[in-house]
Amino acid sequence: MKIKGMRDIRSRYGLSSKGIPKSREQIVAELARLGHHRSRLKRELDIWIANQQRTKERIQQVRERIALLQRSLNRASFDCDDEEESPAAETPVEKSDSPDTAGNGNSEGWREVSLEY
Amino acid sequence: MTMMNEARARFDGSDKTVLMLRPRSDFVETDTTREVIVRALAYLKTGLPVHFRGPAGTGKTNLALHVAAQLQRPVMLIVGDEALTTTDMVGDSNGYRYRKVVDRFIHSVTKYEEDAVQRWVDSRLTSACREGFTLVYDEFTRSRPETNNVLLNVLEERMLILPTGTRQDNYIKVHPDFRAIFTSNSQEYAGVHQVQDALSDRMVSIDLDYYDRDTEVAITAARSGLDHVAAARIVDVVRDFRETRDYDQVPTLRASIMIARVTVQQEIYPSIQNGRFVSICLDILGSKSEFTNEGREQRARRQKLILSLLERHCG
Numbered sequence: 001m002k003i004k005g006m007r008d009i010r011s012r013y014g015l016s017s018k019g020i021p022k023s024r025e026q027i028v029a030e031l032a033r034l035g036h037h038r039s040r041l042k043r044e045l046d047i048w049i050a051n052q053q054r055t056k057e058r059i060q061q062v063r064e065r066i067a068l069l070q071r072s073l074n075r076a077s078f079d080c081d082d083e084e085e086s087p088a089a090e091t092p093v094e095k096s097d098s099p100d101t102a103g104n105g106n107s108e109g110w111r112e113v114s115l116e117y
Numbered sequence: 118m119t120m121m122n123e124a125r126a127r128f129d130g131s132d133k134t135v136l137m138l139r140p141r142s143d144f145v146e147t148d149t150t151r152e153v154i155v156r157a158l159a160y161l162k163t164g165l166p167v168h169f170r171g172p173a174g175t176g177k178t179n180l181a182l183h184v185a186a187q188l189q190r191p192v193m194l195i196v197g198d199e200a201l202t203t204t205d206m207v208g209d210s211n212g213y214r215y216r217k218v219v220d221r222f223i224h225s226v227t228k229y230e231e232d233a234v235q236r237w238v239d240s241r242l243t244s245a246c247r248e249g250f251t252l253v254y255d256e257f258t259r260s261r262p263e264t265n266n267v268l269l270n271v272l273e274e275r276m277l278i279l280p281t282g283t284r285q286d287n288y289i290k291v292h293p294d295f296r297a298i299f300t301s302n303s304q305e306y307a308g309v310h311q312v313q314d315a316l317s318d319r320m321v322s323i324d325l326d327y328y329d330r331d332t333e334v335a336i337t338a339a340r341s342g343l344d345h346v347a348a349a350r351i352v353d354v355v356r357d358f359r360e361t362r363d364y365d366q367v368p369t370l371r372a373s374i375m376i377a378r379v380t381v382q383q384e385i386y387p388s389i390q391n392g393r394f395v396s397i398c399l400d401i402l403g404s405k406s407e408f409t410n411e412g413r414e415q416r417a418r419r420q421k422l423i424l425s426l427l428e429r430h431c432g
Contacts (some may be wrong), residue, residue: 117182
């Protein structure tokens with residue numbers, strides 16, 4: 001097995017031996033060893049759960065950041081469109097009779113204020 | 118307006134606001150006003166700018182707004198002022214737009230590109246020309262004549278010429294739906310400039326005078342809620358006082374509406390027997406005389422005149 005990290009190293013306290021010890025001392029010794037092993041595995045599980053939670057939170061933060069940047073990108077491209085309409089002064093532009101600079105003739109995109117006279 | 122556009126407007130610093138006009142519930146249209154409206158609309162539909170001129174209190178602004186509403190287009194309203202400049206009309210460069218591009222398309226190569234361009238913000242005339250809105254320029258003769266020079270090309274060549282070097286489109290072709298309505302007071306009014314011939318030559322001027330009695334009664338009744346008979350009493354007093362020419366400031370339809378409104382609010386009938394009504398008339402019509410210490414006799418004489426008119430019409 002290719003070793004990928006510390007957690008992949010085989011523990012010397014495994015359950016490889018399935019036989020029941022015969023002497024009382026051996027049983028007590030294995031009980032004590034397994035008690036330690038159980039505590040270590042429990043700690044490891046807690047760490048995994050905490051990592052999982054933290055990773056989930058990080059994924060959420062990344063998602064929010066992506067959404068924010070996406071919105072900014074949209075706005076930036078909107079401004080670029082504007083600049084494309086009015087490129088820098090050094091760019092020669094041919095103006096025709098058609099009203100390129102004229103608007104669409106409606107108030108879309110404008111804030112309307114009602115006035116009663 | 119979407120949130121994106123609102124945010125963008127704030128970001129740009131531009132005022133992207135238009136007026137949508139609608140008549141008040143007590144708006145009155147009589148045969149006299151209707152005839153003027155029809156004429157004005159005919160000129161506007163031809164593409165000619167219309168200019169309502171006349172003394173204060175003849176309903177110029179109201180008529181201009183009503184005609185503008187009939188065109189069913191968003192409205193840009195400019196009010197003439199001594200301090201108004203061409204910049205206020207067309208817009209100005211306002212701050213800078215800074216842009217920085219970091220290109221890391223190839224991970225081992227980072228390309229930076231930075232530039233800052235002056236940001237141009239359209240003002241109302243430019244927006245109206247560009248978008249084809251209706252421009253109402255109220256009291257335009259209160260602005261200095263050189264401020265209005267920019268209108269010459271707009272009205273004749275249908276071209277708005279912006280200051281050079283401001284932005285790429287220094288020449289804006291005026292939108293075919295763009296229409297302009299002007300109002301102005303008579304030349305003898307305080308704070309009013311003379312209209313340059315070139316500008317007045319480009320517009321159709323419609324002279325407005327004080328409305329006929331029936332129209333004034335109808336407007337007074339509608340604006341105050343008073344019945345027509347009672348409104349007619351007040352209008353007759355004000356009109357006769359106007360005819361005497363014994364005042365420093367012309368008593369207009371506004372005076373009739375003021376008196377009628379207070380009468381309604383105070384729940385009194387317009388009668389000479391009612392002291393409160395007489396006081397209201399003396400206050401409102403008496404204020405048409407200048408207050409000087411030397412003019413006591415004159416004020417007393419004018420008060421007598423108002424009382425005699427009240428006796429005649431509200432007896």
